[in-house]
Amino acid sequence: MIAPNSSNSSNRDLPIQKTVGHYLFDCLYQEGITDIFGVPGDYNFSLLDTLEKYKGIQFVNGRNELDSGYAADAYARLKGLAALITTFGVGEMSTCNSIAGANSENIPLIHIVGAPPSMAQQQHKLMHHTLMDGNYDVFRKVYEPITAYTAVLTPENATIEIPLAIQMAKEKKKPVYLMIAIDLVAKPIIQRFTQQPAPETTQPQSLQAAVDHAMQLLKQAQNAVVLVDVRAMRFHLEEPVLQLAEALTIPVATTLYGKGAFDESHPQFIGTYGGAFGRQEVRTAVERADCVIAIGLLWADSNTANFTARLDPLRLIQIQPDHVKIGVAEYPHIMAKDMLQALQRSGFRQRSPVIKGDFTYDALISEPDQLLTAATYYPRFQNMLKENDILVVETGTFYYGIGQVKLPRGTTVIAQGGWQSIGYATPATYGACIAAPRRRVLLFTGDGSLQLTVQEISSMLVHGCKPIIFVLNNQGYTIEKYLNVKTENQAYNRVPNWSYTKLAEAFGGDAFSISVRTNGELDDAIKRAETDCQARLCLIELIVEDAMDAPDYMQHMRQYLEKQEKLRHRE
Numbered sequence: 001m002i003a004p005n006s007s008n009s010s011n012r013d014l015p016i017q018k019t020v021g022h023y024l025f026d027c028l029y030q031e032g033i034t035d036i037f038g039v040p041g042d043y044n045f046s047l048l049d050t051l052e053k054y055k056g057i058q059f060v061n062g063r064n065e066l067d068s069g070y071a072a073d074a075y076a077r078l079k080g081l082a083a084l085i086t087t088f089g090v091g092e093m094s095t096c097n098s099i100a101g102a103n104s105e106n107i108p109l110i111h112i113v114g115a116p117p118s119m120a121q122q123q124h125k126l127m128h129h130t131l132m133d134g135n136y137d138v139f140r141k142v143y144e145p146i147t148a149y150t151a152v153l154t155p156e157n158a159t160i161e162i163p164l165a166i167q168m169a170k171e172k173k174k175p176v177y178l179m180i181a182i183d184l185v186a187k188p189i190i191q192r193f194t195q196q197p198a199p200e201t202t203q204p205q206s207l208q209a210a211v212d213h214a215m216q217l218l219k220q221a222q223n224a225v226v227l228v229d230v231r232a233m234r235f236h237l238e239e240p241v242l243q244l245a246e247a248l249t250i251p252v253a254t255t256l257y258g259k260g261a262f263d264e265s266h267p268q269f270i271g272t273y274g275g276a277f278g279r280q281e282v283r284t285a286v287e288r289a290d291c292v293i294a295i296g297l298l299w300a301d302s303n304t305a306n307f308t309a310r311l312d313p314l315r316l317i318q319i320q321p322d323h324v325k326i327g328v329a330e331y332p333h334i335m336a337k338d339m340l341q342a343l344q345r346s347g348f349r350q351r352s353p354v355i356k357g358d359f360t361y362d363a364l365i366s367e368p369d370q371l372l373t374a375a376t377y378y379p380r381f382q383n384m385l386k387e388n389d390i391l392v393v394e395t396g397t398f399y400y401g402i403g404q405v406k407l408p409r410g411t412t413v414i415a416q417g418g419w420q421s422i423g424y425a426t427p428a429t430y431g432a433c434i435a436a437p438r439r440r441v442l443l444f445t446g447d448g449s450l451q452l453t454v455q456e457i458s459s460m461l462v463h464g465c466k467p468i469i470f471v472l473n474n475q476g477y478t479i480e481k482y483l484n485v486k487t488e489n490q491a492y493n494r495v496p497n498w499s500y501t502k503l504a505e506a507f508g509g510d511a512f513s514i515s516v517r518t519n520g521e522l523d524d525a526i527k528r529a530e531t532d533c534q535a536r537l538c539l540i541e542l543i544v545e546d547a548m549d550a551p552d553y554m555q556h557m558r559q560y561l562e563k564q565e566k567l568r569h570r571e
Contacts, residue, residue, distance in 0.1 A: 020158045021050035021185040024178075025057055027162050028110065031081050031170075035060045035434050036112075037068040041087020043129065044114025046185035048085065060434055060463070062427065063455035065091045069098025070424050071431030071456070072109050074392065074414050076102070078435040080236075081170060082109040088116060088179070089129035092139055099175050100146045101419035106234040108169035111147070111177050113139075118181040140179055148174035155187040160194050167196055173234045173321075200322060203333035210324040210331035211342045214293075214317050217326070218348045221291040224250045227273060227311075229303070230257035230417060231296025232336075235321045238262070240340040241295055247344040250293075251354045253282055256403045257303045257417035258296070260391075264407040270356040272403055275305025277556040279404070281357040286311070293317045293343070295336065300418055306560060360404040360552060368520025372544055374401060374551045376519050381470075382406055384526050386440065390414065390432050394425035394445040396479035397472060401551035402444055412439075423452030430456045433465035440533065441467040448477040448495045454503065460537055461509030468529045469539045471500050473515075475547040482554050485561045500541045511537040517545075 018026065028036070037060045040048055051059050062068030065086045076082035086092045092113045102109055115136065116127045124134030131138060140150050149168040151161040165176040218224060226245050232238065238261060245252045245268055252262050253273040262269055271282040286292060287310045294311070297318055301307060318325040319339050323332045361379040370376060378401050385391075388410035393402045399415055407413070414432060416424050429443040450471055460467065476494040484490060504511030512532040516522045522542065529538040550558075 017188045019050070019186050020153060020155055020180065020189055021047060022054065023158055023189050024112070024153075024162055025051060025054045027166060028083050029056050031166060032079060033057060033081060033083050035075065036083040036085055037062055037072040037075070037431065038085035039063075039065045039068055039087070039091060041091045041114065041129075043087045043116055043182050044085050044091070044112075046182045047112065047114050047180070050185055051085075059085070061459070062430070063459055065094035066098055067427035067430070067453050067456050067459075069095035069102070069111075070421075070427035070453070071434070073098060073102050073105070073107050073424075074428035074431035075435040076107050076109045077414055078390070078412065078432060080108070081166070082107075082431075083112060084109060085112045085114065087114050087129065089131075089139060091129075092143070096142065096146070097421060099143065099177075101416055101421050101424065102175040103146045103148075104419040105416055106173040106231065107175065108173050109175045110165065110169060111143070111175055113177065113179040114185075115179050115181045117183045119183075121181060140177065143177040146175070147177045148172040150177040151179070153178055153180040154184060156190050156192065158189045159192055164196055171199060200333070200335070202335045202338040206331045206333050207338055207342060210326065210334055210339060211346065213326045213329060213331075214324075214343060215346055215348065217291045217315065217317060218248075218346070221289075221350070223285075223289050223352055224248070224291040224293065224350055225286050225289040226250055226252040227255065227286060227292050227294045227297065228252060228258045228261040229255045229294065229296040229298055230261070231298060231321055232258060233261045233296070235296065235336060237295060237336055237340065240337050240344075242266070244293075244340045244344045248348055248350055249354075250350045251285060251356070253286055255297070255303050256400075257298055257300070259403055259415070260407060260411055260413035261296075263409050264411070265409045268354050270354065271359060273309070274403070274553060275310070276308035276560060277305040277553045279357075279360060285355070289315070291315050291317065293319065295319045295340070296321070298418070302420070303417060305557070308560065359406040361406070366519065368518060368523065370519050371517060372519065372522060372542055373546070373549050377522060377542060378402075378405060378551060380519070380522055380526065381444075384530065385411065385442075387411070388439055390436060390439050390441045392425045392429045392432055392441065392443045392467075394443075394449040395420040395422050396446050396449055396477070397474065397550055397554065398444040398446060400479075400553040400557070404551060404553055422449050426450060426453045427456040427459075429467050429469070430459050430463075430465060433460060433467055434463065441465075443467050443469045444472070445469070446472045446474065446478070447498070447500070450500070451495055451498065457503055457537070458507040458509070461504060461507055461511070466533050466535065466537050468533050469537070471539065471541045472544065473497070473500065473541055474544045474549065478547060478550060479554070481548060482550060482558045483561070485558065485565045501539065504537060504539065509537070511539055513539040513541075515541040515543055517543045
């Protein structure tokens with residue numbers, strides 16, 4: 001393998017025999033990383049000192065390690081790869097939840113941990129930030145099950161381990177973990193290169209067998225459908241999927257996790273498939289199709305509306321990143337892009353027209369003095385969206401509501417559909433603003449979620465980020481109230497009522513902040529924010545009187561859960 005050499009001209013005066021730190025940052029810079037998130041700690045000082053002198057990558061400080069992990073997660077979704085630096089023990093354990101989330105969500109990021117001096121480790125000295133047992137491998141072992149790869153860097157292995165870790169992150173779409181002792185960062189690397197594992201490729205015989213089987217289903221189909229899910233986004237299959245749909249002239253739906261994976265302004269897009277909880281027209285089209293081409297399908301509870309999705313496996317062509325399954329037959333060693341291109345060239349064309357009804361929030365309810373409800377503010381969100389917007393959506397009420405909003409072309413949705421860690425979206429917004437400073441970023445979060453990670457609004461203000469933040473003040477964790485059908489008015493689902501419009505002032509920054517209660521007030525606030533967001537952060541607090549007000553999707557979910565609970569009592 002050829003050693004990475006930085007193309008950054010400002011670093012060309014570095015010595016030929018680079019240090020471990022410079023080599024690490026060269027490798028990351030080659031991958032397009034221009035920002036590294038994290039929090040300073042005494043065991044990562046040598047990493048950060050090296051990074052301060054390195055031209056082309058900046059250190060982006062967070063208010064805590066957990067938030068920095070969330071920010072790096074969003075950055076990776078937009079740029080393909082991210083990096084994070086924490087200190088040993090306390091720092092890496094703080095960010096552990098965000099790394100587990102990146103694993104669950106198929107997000108590639110490099111977690112770099114600065115560790116105690118190498119001699120202290122070898123002598124098993126009792127150092128701070130440890131468990132006081134002399135074991136310096138315990139935290140790496142914690143990371144083994146939640147990352148695709150872990151390694152302890154030394155000058156002797158850096159040129160082997162760093163490229164391998166990056167390759168693993170990119171191919172597996174998972175986080176990886178690299179630990180380095182503070183005294184080894186400035187040591188010169190020892191040039192030792194080895195052949196890295198070759199990327200997995202498609203086996204031609206397996207591909208041909210899968211295509212032949214798929215064509216048997218398609219040739220008999222009168223009303224086939226393409227269903228696009230989250231792994232299509234994670235493995236960058238959006239363009240091949242679009243080309244397939246256009247070549248086959250068949251309708252396309254996405255799942256809730258796969259929101260934004262297909263251009264929703266496209267004439268073949270029919271909506272988001274949400275099992276028994278989503279739009280009935282989409283459910284009918286998908287579940288009554290005589291063939292469903294499912295791309296990157298993830299059969300999880302919250303992606304299938306509590307498993308109410310009804311897809312006949314015998315009519316299902318499942319195209320996953322590295323294999324295909326058709327009915328009960330499995331075809332390994334097939335890269336998704338190759339399968340999509342083969343089907344595109346198959347010559348199949350569906351003759352029946354694409355039938356699509358109105359989307360959930362197409363109708364704008366305009367009574368200006370009417371109090372805000374889900375039925376009135378979601379159409380306004382849909383109406384204000386622009387091409388290429390980035391929507392960061394918090395776990396909870398907003399996640400299910402935005403899932404039914406029709407998106408303009410080029411819109412990116414950032415949300416944790418699977419991991420669903422409350423508080424993710426605010427620091428993720430920070431990461432999105434750093435990754436894409438020229439795109440408009442909108443954050444949709446609830447009062448309960450915001451209170452977990454609100455500090456990152458301070459980080460946004462410091463770095464000149466200008467998102468439009470919508471805070472839904474509905475008196476606590478409404479999503480939790482919906483999910484718990486056994487009791488009502490739970491005290492544990494309430495949160496303190498903060499003065500959200502004063503947050504920017506409290507953090508020492510300038511912002512446009514306003515509270516709204518009616519449709520008219522929201523209309524005016526959106527108009528103002530659309531202008532002000534060019535110069536400063538904007539925060540709009542939506543005060544909703546009914547704490548149980550929620551989008552249709554959640555109401556259907558609640559009805560289903562109540563029925564299930566009654567059935568359990570009868571048994």
